[in-house]
Amino acid sequence: MSTSPTEARAFVRKDSYRKMQQSDELIGSTENSKSYAPQSQTSLVTRSSTRRSGEGGGGCWQRTRDHLVGVYHNTKEREMTPRLLASLCCILLLLLLLLILIGIILNALFNTYSVSEFLLYPPVCEECRRKNPNLVSAALPSSLFVHFYSGSQAHFELRGNLPFKSNSFTAIDFQTGYIAIADHALTDSNGRHTTCFIMPLDRSAISSIDALKEAVGDSDYEIQAHFGWQEFWQFDAEAIEPVAANSKFTDKIVDCEGAKWYYLKQAVHSRGRWIGSGLHKKN
Incomplete structure (x- = not known):
């Protein structure tokens, strides 16, 4: 059966249209495969959630x-x-x-509960220099450690050289307003303190723990004394029960566990004076 030239041209046009459609479908599938690359099954973020996060504001x-x-x-x-x-x-x-x-x-x-160390240098011995001008003063400094133990307590540890007579521990409780003092010379053979002292805090000297922190931060590491210093304490020592003494501190004073406590009451008379940290009683 023969076809006319007109019908042949119509078949050719239909065939070309079909090829164009197939070509468009092939290109579209290729682009889709590029847009959505294979995704791992172990991924915690799906394609849909990524698309939603990109669309959301x-x-x-x-x-x-x-x-x-x-x-x-x-x-x-x-x-x-x-x-x-x-x-x-x-x-x-x-x-x-x-x-x-x-x-x-x-x-x-x-x-801020950290430890700061200060070196306390004694004054130069002028009398020693006058006797021997070639003498070089090499006095050892004393070490003072300041430990902000808690939000209300500050601990001081003194490792004393001359003119200090011994080492000592001091705890200041700014919340209750009391001070605990333990002289390391008053210990037993095992190094435990046998005697501790308690006294009220003079807030005119140290008003608060914040003021102490500020003073520690502004102080130099090495402190040189030029004119010397002298501590003169005048107290009456009264025995106090350990339970009553421990109740005056927000945190337990570990250095004074099992020790006898004495309350230092400031006196105006000269009887029963305690001088310095050597604890030598003078009548």
Whole structure:
């Protein structure tokens, strides 16, 4: 059966239209395959959640919250595989390390319960220089350690050289307004203090723990005395029950556990004077 030239041209046009449609479909499928690349089955973020996060607005916190919620729901829907569990463990470990690092930084910035050391140099012996001009003074300094033990207590540890007669420990409780003193010369064979003293705090000298912190921060590491110093205390020592003494401190004075306590009451007469930290009684 023969066809006319007109019918042949019509068949050719239909065939070309069909090829053009097939070509368009092939190009479209290729672009779709490029747009949606193969995705791992262990991914915690699906294509749909990524698309929703890209379309949604809001601030940074809202986007982070939506992302975490999406991760949570996608994790529940996923099959628990060893690779997914390993990824979750790594994420939790990184979060834990981040929290520890933040805690260390905040502790360094805001925690003032630290120890500061000061060197107290005695004055130069002028009489020794007059007797021997070539003598070089090499007096050893005393060390004073200031420890902000808590928010209400500050501890002082003195490792004394001349003119101090011994080492001592002092605790100041700014909340209750009392001071505990333990002279290291009054210890037993095991190094435990046998005697401790308690006295009220003179707030005219040190008003608060914040004022003490400010003074410690503004002080030099080495303190040179040019004219010398002398401490003269005049107190009556009265025995006090350990329970009553310990109740006057917000934190337990560990150095005075099991020790006898004496209350130092300032007196105006000269009887029963205690001079310095050597604790030599003068009548």
